[in-house]
Each structure stands twice: as structure tokens, then as C-alpha cells.
Amino acid sequence: MKTGAQLLIDSLQAIGIExxxxxxxxxxxxxxxxxxxxDMKSVLMRHExxxxxxxxxxxxxxxxxxxxxxxxxxGATNLVTGIxxxxxxxxxxxxxxxQVRRDLIGNDAFQEADITGITRxxxxxxxxxxxxxxxxxxxxxxxxxxxxxxxxxxLVDIPxxxxxxxxEDVVPGEVRIPGYQPTVEGNLPQIERAAEAINxxxxxxxxxxxxxxxxxxxxxxxxxxxxxxxPVTTTLMGLGAFPxxxxxxxxxxxxxxxxVANYAVMNSDxxxxxxxxxxxxxxxKITEFAxxxxxxxxxxxxxxxxxxxxxxxxVVGDAKRVxxxxxxxVDYRERxxxxxxxxxxxxxxxxxxxxxxxxxxxxxxxxxxxxTDGDAIICTxxxxxxxxxxxxxxxxxxxxxxxxxxxxxxxYGFPAAIGAQLACPDATVVDIAGDGSIQMNIQExxxxxxxxxxxxxxxxxxxxxxxxxxxxxHFYNRRYSHSSLNGNPDFARLAEAYGVTGMTVDQPDQVxxxxxxxxxxxGPVVLDFHVDPEENVFPIVPPGERIDRMIDLA
Amino acid sequence: xxxxxxxxxVSNEVGVLSHVSGLFAARGxxxxxxxxxxxxxxxxxxxxxxxxxxxxxxxxxxxxxxxLINVMQVKDLSAAPFVERDLMLIKVATPPGRRGEVIDLxxxxxxxxxxxxxxxxxxxxxxxxxxxxxFISVCRPYGIKDVVRSGPIAAPRGANDE
Numbered sequence: 001m002k003t004g005a006q007l008l009i010d011s012l013q014a015i016g017i018e019x020x021x022x023x024x025x026x027x028x029x030x031x032x033x034x035x036x037x038x039d040m041k042s043v044l045m046r047h048e049x050x051x052x053x054x055x056x057x058x059x060x061x062x063x064x065x066x067x068x069x070x071x072x073x074x075g076a077t078n079l080v081t082g083i084x085x086x087x088x089x090x091x092x093x094x095x096x097x098x099q100v101r102r103d104l105i106g107n108d109a110f111q112e113a114d115i116t117g118i119t120r121x122x123x124x125x126x127x128x129x130x131x132x133x134x135x136x137x138x139x140x141x142x143x144x145x146x147x148x149x150x151x152x153x154x155l156v157d158i159p160x161x162x163x164x165x166x167x168e169d170v171v172p173g174e175v176r177i178p179g180y181q182p183t184v185e186g187n188l189p190q191i192e193r194a195a196e197a198i199n200x201x202x203x204x205x206x207x208x209x210x211x212x213x214x215x216x217x218x219x220x221x222x223x224x225x226x227x228x229x230x231p232v233t234t235t236l237m238g239l240g241a242f243p244x245x246x247x248x249x250x251x252x253x254x255x256x257x258x259x260v261a262n263y264a265v266m267n268s269d270x271x272x273x274x275x276x277x278x279x280x281x282x283x284x285k286i287t288e289f290a291x292x293x294x295x296x297x298x299x300x301x302x303x304x305x306x307x308x309x310x311x312x313x314x315v316v317g318d319a320k321r322v323x324x325x326x327x328x329x330v331d332y333r334e335r336x337x338x339x340x341x342x343x344x345x346x347x348x349x350x351x352x353x354x355x356x357x358x359x360x361x362x363x364x365x366x367x368x369x370x371x372t373d374g375d376a377i378i379c380t381x382x383x384x385x386x387x388x389x390x391x392x393x394x395x396x397x398x399x400x401x402x403x404x405x406x407x408x409x410x411x412y413g414f415p416a417a418i419g420a421q422l423a424c425p426d427a428t429v430v431d432i433a434g435d436g437s438i439q440m441n442i443q444e445x446x447x448x449x450x451x452x453x454x455x456x457x458x459x460x461x462x463x464x465x466x467x468x469x470x471x472x473x474h475f476y477n478r479r480y481s482h483s484s485l486n487g488n489p490d491f492a493r494l495a496e497a498y499g500v501t502g503m504t505v506d507q508p509d510q511v512x513x514x515x516x517x518x519x520x521x522x523g524p525v526v527l528d529f530h531v532d533p534e535e536n537v538f539p540i541v542p543p544g545e546r547i548d549r550m551i552d553l554a
Numbered sequence: 555x556x557x558x559x560x561x562x563x564v565s566n567e568v569g570v571l572s573h574v575s576g577l578f579a580a581r582g583x584x585x586x587x588x589x590x591x592x593x594x595x596x597x598x599x600x601x602x603x604x605x606x607x608x609x610x611x612x613x614x615x616x617x618x619x620x621x622l623i624n625v626m627q628v629k630d631l632s633a634a635p636f637v638e639r640d641l642m643l644i645k646v647a648t649p650p651g652r653r654g655e656v657i658d659l660x661x662x663x664x665x666x667x668x669x670x671x672x673x674x675x676x677x678x679x680x681x682x683x684x685x686x687x688x689f690i691s692v693c694r695p696y697g698i699k700d701v702v703r704s705g706p707i708a709a710p711r712g713a714n715d716e
Contacts, residue, residue, distance in 0.1 A: 303617035
């Protein structure tokens with residue numbers, strides 16, 4: 001005989017969960033009681049939102065399923081932002097929540113929340129387990145759903161009396177879900193048509209999103225792009241799916257993309273979207289986006305195709321499989337005129353910033369790249385810090401850039417860095433943060449301090465909600481309503497209070513030393529860079545504008 | 555906007571209705587009616603959903619329904635010939651001396667009187683939407699006290715049903 005809690009931990013081990021991020025509470029005490037002597041690493045977080053983000057960061061860094069555990073009611077609702085973040089960016093996480101006793105469900109019991117109802121729209125699927133003997137099957141099914149097709153979060157809600165009830169040990173059978181059969185292989189005639197279109201194109205662009213990373217297709221992207229000789233741009237979520245130092249790389253497109261990427265897309269005659277979803281931050285004014293281009297859309301999610309933009313040639317399937325079928329069918333074409341034009345745009349519109357006597361955030365990130373050999377896993381918060389990181393670090397490989405793209409969750413980066421560090425213990429993991437975002441999950445300094453998790457937090461401290469301030473500067477007549485963060489703490493001293501090394505940097509010539517010292521430190525470090533307070537992210541496409549009409553320095 | 559009849563097979567389990575209705579609410583699709591009933595397999599239910607929208611919206615609805623884990627099959631029946639039936643119970647006032655007129659109407663429409671009192675009667679009628687609407691309008695002069703409709707259920711015509 002085994003308890004439901006025991007079956008749960010056994011099932012998590014059976015599906016390969018190695019680390020669990022969570023916080024105990026009333027109805028999950030039986031589960032934590034099993035964890036007390038189970039052979040499974042569990043990290044005690046200080047807020048459930050951070051537990052969900054840590055599971056998400058773990059999943060993005062490793063490509064494996066992340067797992068978090070929270071109690072009922074407020075524990076479960078605190079997970080919600082983290083689950084929504086994972087859902088938007090198609091990240092496989094398994095969220096386990098405790099629930100009140102079965103006979104109390106719906107009774108307004110203490111710490112009760114209808115979490116399956118609340119998370120219905122932000123999970124790929126969710127379950128309320130009614131019997132302990134269903135736990136092994138449910139966990140196996142949940143893991144299968146989370147990690148196949150278009151990946152995403154799955155929540156399993158377990159009433160406390162299900163966790164404590166004793167049942168015979170059950171071995172689950174094969175997963176069989178009649179309503180769930182994701183299309184993995186692309187349709188061959190469609191792939192052939194795509195190849196014809198690519199071979200005929202004079203001004204093609206390959207536009208790569210996070211789907212390429214989720215499907216572990218970076219090698220195939222490179223082989224394909226080189227075989228057909230295509231310029232490649234990536235979305236924020238696709239950073240690292242194609243090496244940014246590759247001669248065919250246009251780097252990131254969209255609102256804060258490189259001018260060359262935006263010009264190339266807008267002037268293309270064929271746009272090949274791979275695991276990308278034509279987000280409004282990418283397309284700007286969608287009615288005029290790539291208006292002369294034929295569009296091929298390769299995506300595992302049929303509902304993504306034709307959602308925002310009319311597609312000429314849809315291919316439903318896994319990015320890696322589709323590229324494997326497509327690559328042998330494409331011809332190498334020089335397209336000299338097109339590549340010359342691109343080289344001209346790239347040369348005449350480089351990303352740049354103006355140096356002065358203040359610490360420039362872009363400079364900090366350039367220095368960080370040098371100090372870490374461009375090899376660190378970079379997590380970000382959301383806002384200016386995120387865009388500077390995306391523009392200035394230079395990503396070489398997939399799963400190197402970890403950021404909340406779709407939901408845009410401030411407070412994501414630091415706990416995600418904790419997850420990434422646990423997934424990749426030998427990697428250098430840096431959270432590029434803002435002074436606003438870092439305060440949205442700063443309690444996790446206790447987690448990294450206690451467990452000596454060596455993440456480095458580089459705060460681009462400008463004393464503002466910087467992206468809000470920048471929008472107010474450009475679009476709201478410099479009315480800086482509620483964007484100044486007067487009252488910020490001294491972050492270095494705050495870190496020290498948690499037992500974490502803290503450093504403050506306010507001179508450009510201290511940047512390099514501080515970064516080197518931080519990277520040499522065997523443990524977590526908070527680097528508080530007092531950056532030029534009114535530095536902007538350029539270029540920027542005004543919201544709703546064509547993406548080739550950007551505001552740039554100059 | 556064109557009327558579409560979507561027919562879906564779903565697993566007969568707790569929460570499936572809220573998954574489907576939640577999808578419509580979250581994506582801002584407006585439905586005219588939704589009908590759920592068991593199929594020959596008690597583990598599987600059939601949903602008939604009637605909604606209006608342009609082709610692009612309907613395509614998205616179908617795709618999103620297919621994405622739901624507990625939805626097994628989704629068809630837009632309006633793409634091919636189909637039969638549609640709505641069931642109605644209508645309580646019509648029968649003013650003194652006019653009961654016979656109402657019964658005549660019931661016969662013309664091939665309905666059935668299922669309950670009767672001194673002041674009104676309850677009539678059962680099934681058929682396509684237009685017939686139901688027509689009957690409601692001819693009853694209106696007598697006074698309609700209540701209308702209860704199932705919303706359409708539908709099945710594709712012909713022997714080629716997959």
C-alpha cells in the first residue's frame with residue numbers, strides 16, 4: 001500500500017523529474033513529508049510565482065520538463081503569473097497544486113481556490129485528481145501533454161485527502177488520449193511547394209521564432225539556411241536559434257530589432273516563418289507587414305497559422321522534422337543583388353549608442369559578453385534591460401537567452417536564472433535586470449543565499465520603470481507619470497543583508513573590474529550598475545507603425 | 555455573417571464543458587447555442603455549437619477546439635449538406651373559444667400538445683430553425699407565456715458520414 005503523496009513522488013521520478021521548485025503549505029504537507037526522505041532535489045523558494053518561473057527557467061535551459069509545487073488557495077493563485085508566462089512562450093512545466101479535501105471542494109473552505117477553473121485559459125491542459133489510484137496515470141499523461149506538440153504548462157490539482165489515502169501501488173499503462181494527436185511530420189506536397197517557392201525567390205528571408213528552439217532544431221536551421229542561402233532573422237524568442245555572428249544573420253527583427261532585419265523583411269518577396277507567430281511586436285502595422293512577400297508558415301500549432309496574417313503556404317509540423325524534409329529539396333542560389341542590398345543596410349544602420357561619462361547599459365552588456373566569452377546563459381527581466389540584452393549580448397546557441405517574450409513578465413528573470421542554474425550547474429548564469437523588475441521577485445535572494453546558487457544579477461539601475469519612461473518620453477510628451485522609482489533600496493547592501501555579495505558600480509571604468517570580480521566569485525552576486533538614467537532603447541518602432549519606420553539615434 | 559453549425563465529439567468528463575465555453579469566452583467568439591448529449595458511447599458526448607462569423611473566425615474556432623485535449627473531433631457541418639433540428643416546448647395562452655384554432659395550428663406544424671389547462675397549453679414542436687420561428691410568430695396573437703428551446707442539433711446528410 002502507498003499513499004497518494006508517495007505515488008505522486010514516485011510518478012514524478014518515473015517521468016524523469018530531477019528538481020522540484022516549491023513551497024509547502026497546509027494541504028501539501030503530506031507531499032513534502034514524502035520529499036523529506038525521497039531521492040529528489042527540491043528547492044525551497046520564497047514565493048510561488050518564483051517557483052513557477054524557476055521551473056520555467058529550468059525547462060528553457062535544459063529542454064526538459066520543469067516542475068513546481070504549491071499549496072492550495074494563495075499558493076496556487078501565486079503560481080498563476082508563472083503558468084501564464086510559460087503558456088505564452090510554450091514552455092513545458094508541470095505545476096502541482098494541493099487542493100482542499102474532496103468533501104470541502106466548492107464549500108469555501110480555508111485556502112480554497114478553484115485553480116483548475118482559474119488556470120483553464122493559461123494551461124495547455126489541467127486535471128483535478130479525484131482518486132489516489134489515478135495519480136500515476138494523470139502525471140504520466142500530464143507530462144506527455146506538456147512536452148509534445150506545441151509545448152506548454154499542465155497543472156495537476158490534488159486534494160489533500162487524495163494525497164493521504166492509501167491505495168495499492170499502480171503502474172500506469174501507455175498514454176492514450178484520443179483527442180490529442182499533434183501533427184509532427186509536415187505534409188510532403190506542402191514541403192515540396194515550399195521548396196519550389198524558396199528556389200524561385202529573389203529576396204527571401206527566413207524568420208525564426210521560439211518554436212525552432214523548442215523543437216531543438218538549431219542545427220537544422222543552420223544547415224537549411226546555408227543550403228538555400230537565406231538571410232536569417234530571429235524573434236526575441238528565437239534568439240540563439242541561429243548564431244548571431246553568422247554572415248547570414250540579420251539578428252533580431254521587430255519593435256527593437258535591427259534596421260537591417262526590418263528592412264529585409266519589409267522588402268522580401270518570400271518570408272519563411274519557422275516556429276514564429278507574427279506577434280504584434282514583430283509585425284508592427286500588420287496590414288503593411290511584408291506586403292510584397294509570399295508567406296510560408298511552418299508551425300506545429302495549426303491555430304497559429306492564419307491567426308494574424310494570411311498565409312500562402314502553411315506547413316503544419318515540428319520545425320526540426322519539416323526542415324529535415326525541406327533541406328534536400330532547396331537549391332543554393334547566390335542572390336548577389338539581395339545580399340549586397342542587405343550588406344548595405346547592415347553597414348549604414350548599425351546598432352549604436354553614444355558614450356558619455358555615465359555608465360551606459362549597452363556598454364555593461366558588451367563588457368559582460370567579453371568577460372563571459374559570449375558563453376553565459378542570459379536571463380532577463382522585462383523592459384529596457386531585456387531589449388538591451390537582446391541587442392547587445394550576441395547569442396551563439398539555443399537556450400542561451402531566457403526571457404519572458406509573450407506575457408512580458410517583470411520579475412521573471414531572477415527566478416528563471418535560479419532554474420537555469422540548477423539545470424546547468426556548470427554554466428555561468430546571469431540575470432540582466434532592471435531596478436523595477438528585480439524588486440518583483442527580490443525575495444529570492446534568500447533562496448540563492450541559502451543554497452549558494454551562483455547566479456549573477458546585473459541590475460541596470462536607472463531609477464525608473466525605464467521602458468515606461470521611454471514611451472512617456474516618445475509618445476506622452478515627457479509626462480513621467482509614476483515611472484520614477486524614488487525610494488529604491490541600496491541593492492548591494494540589500495544583497496549583503498541576505499548573505500549575498502553585493503557591488504555598486506557608478507563609473508564606466510569600474511564596469512569591467514566589477515564584472516570580472518563577480519564572475520570569479522563562487523556564489524551569487526548582485527551588481528548594481530547605476531546607469532545613465534534617461535538612456536533609451538534604439539531603434540524603436542512606434543506601436544502600430546510599419547516596422548521599417550523606426551525611431552533611431554541620429 | 556454566415557451561420558455555422560459546429561459538431562464536436564468530446565470526452566464525457568468533468569470540466570469539458572467549461573473548457574469549451576471558456577475557449578469561446580476567452581477568444582471573444584459569440585455563440586448562438588450549444589447543445590451537449592451523450593453518444594452511443596457513454597464516455598463520449600456530442601456537442602453542437604451554432605455561431606456566426608466570417609470564414610477566418612470559424613477556421614480559428616475549429617482549430618482552437620481541436621487543440622483542446624478532451625475534444626476528439628470537430629467538424630463544421632455547414633461546409634456540406636446537413637440536417638438540423640431544434641426542439642421547442644412552447645406554452646401558448648388559449649383565450650376562451652380559441653383553443654381549437656391553436657390546435658389547428660399545432661396540426662399544420664405537426665406539433666404535439668403535451669399539456670393542457672383551462673387557460674393555456676404546452677406544445678412540443680421540433681424542426682429546423684425556420685419552422686420553429688414560424689410557429690412562434692403564428693402563436694404570438696394568442697399570447698406566448700413561455701418558450702423553451704434546445705438549440706439545434708445537427709447531423710451531416712448522406713451515407714458518407716465518417
